[in-house]
Amino acid sequence: MAELNRTPLYDLHASLGAKFVPFAGYDMPVQYALGVMKEHLWTRENAGLFDVSHMGQVILRGPKAAAELETLVPQAVQTLKEGRQRYGFFTNEDGGILDDLMFANRGDHLFVVVNAACKEADIAHMRAGLETTSVEVITDRALMALQGPKAEAALARLVPNVVDMAFMDVETHASDFGELWISRSGYTGEDGFEISVPANSAEALAKCLLEDETVEAIGLGARDSLRLEAGLCLYGSDLDETTTPVEANLVWAIQKARREAGDYPGFARIRHHLTDGPARLRVGLRPEGRAPMRAGTPLYAEEEASQPVGEVTSGAYGPSTECAISMGYVGTAHAALGTPLWGEVRGKRLPVTVCELPFRPSSYKK
Amino acid sequence: MKFTEEHEWLRVEGDVVVVGITEHASTQLGDVVFVELPEDGGEVAKDDEVVVIESVKAASDILAPLDGEIVEVNAALTDNPGLVNEDPLGEAWFFKMKVADLSAMDDMMDEAAYKDFIGA
Numbered sequence: 300m301a302e303l304n305r306t307p308l309y310d311l312h313a314s315l316g317a318k319f320v321p322f323a324g325y326d327m328p329v330q331y332a333l334g335v336m337k338e339h340l341w342t343r344e345n346a347g348l349f350d351v352s353h354m355g356q357v358i359l360r361g362p363k364a365a366a367e368l369e370t371l372v373p374q375a376v377q378t379l380k381e382g383r384q385r386y387g388f389f390t391n392e393d394g395g396i397l398d399d400l401m402f403a404n405r406g407d408h409l410f411v412v413v414n415a416a417c418k419e420a421d422i423a424h425m426r427a428g429l430e431t432t433s434v435e436v437i438t439d440r441a442l443m444a445l446q447g448p449k450a451e452a453a454l455a456r457l458v459p460n461v462v463d464m465a466f467m468d469v470e471t472h473a474s475d476f477g478e479l480w481i482s483r484s485g486y487t488g489e490d491g492f493e494i495s496v497p498a499n500s501a502e503a504l505a506k507c508l509l510e511d512e513t514v515e516a517i518g519l520g521a522r523d524s525l526r527l528e529a530g531l532c533l534y535g536s537d538l539d540e541t542t543t544p545v546e547a548n549l550v551w552a553i554q555k556a557r558r559e560a561g562d563y564p565g566f567a568r569i570r571h572h573l574t575d576g577p578a579r580l581r582v583g584l585r586p587e588g589r590a591p592m593r594a595g596t597p598l599y600a601e602e603e604a605s606q607p608v609g610e611v612t613s614g615a616y617g618p619s620t621e622c623a624i625s626m627g628y629v630g631t632a633h634a635a636l637g638t639p640l641w642g643e644v645r646g647k648r649l650p651v652t653v654c655e656l657p658f659r660p661s662s663y664k665k
Numbered sequence: 666m667k668f669t670e671e672h673e674w675l676r677v678e679g680d681v682v683v684v685g686i687t688e689h690a691s692t693q694l695g696d697v698v699f700v701e702l703p704e705d706g707g708e709v710a711k712d713d714e715v716v717v718i719e720s721v722k723a724a725s726d727i728l729a730p731l732d733g734e735i736v737e738v739n740a741a742l743t744d745n746p747g748l749v750n751e752d753p754l755g756e757a758w759f760f761k762m763k764v765a766d767l768s769a770m771d772d773m774m775d776e777a778a779y780k781d782f783i784g785a
Contacts, residue, residue: 335695520695616699
């Protein structure tokens, strides 16, 4: 087995008693002493610090960077104002999703953050697809997320101006820890920030944030249950090369003009799904009992039906919702809110209802 | 108290054997969020899957440690699965069984042997 990569915060995780798991080629903390449930609840009430340095940080530079990135994603990039960030995805010729990403307009360049598991492929994809734009992979920076209702106060102790940032704003700030590239965003449904920091001062910054009594280190386990409650997709589980953005219920992330026209890969199929409707849709699922319906659980329209009408792609017990929650894909005829379905868990058909996403309201800073 | 390689503990109380999982097992599992108990007990054979527990991470089976008859299950776990983490050796017992041949327990590990087994 190939040796696992370590992030600049590895030693800190170890000193905090993290339990590590291999994730996308990295040895990552899945939980700390608190455990997944308490880490999840802590983030919802206080502030959680996540190491997301395994994700890919890339700078796209060149006069045509925005126009050229628009040839790879269905999003509008050229209309994105300086100091703002957008959610997007790379599509293939069939309109399937190659990866989802965040991109920001930082004035003289675009800053892109991609998933760890896809980053090599994404970088190759951008190098091949962006004709005149340079693709600079950032390897000397760590990335951390500070999430939760007390994130703003905790970060403002070090960078007072962050209180003026709105959701999806990006700013550059000088600090005792070098230049910080801060966005007001995250992956938990909470207000919070993602902070790109020079690798050699990442541990000092993390320690400084953790000194605040409202901040705890949070592992990948809670990151997953937090994002699921927030109705956010995990690439590789809820999104893959076979799902179009329309099937994935991500039409909101395609700006209006780009739904009508665009020379991005898969436009024809996405357009077709937009006008005629897709055959399946991503939906929220609320199991009636406590038993979690995890990824792979087949979904049936009737208790006795032989052919499934869908499948769960993410499922867990929601520590904040205090019930089992799932999301998955079902045939469009079964996607209406309130549709009763059956999920097969350990050979038993258990009732589950199509429900709204997210499972709890998000609290982004407007 | 006796222990199995499946990280269960067995305690004889009168004519029944009480079965639960060890603290080591509950720590390894993480926060338990769901416990499915057998609906109508009855006869079980050693290694039958009797109980399903789901933690925040995954589902695991609890196996019958011996041949016998399940005479009582701990219904408190259905409403409060977190007991398995809070008090695995006490309140979070899973089921009680009647066992024809208690001598089958003689070969199981005692506490010292179990601690050796888990490297504690």
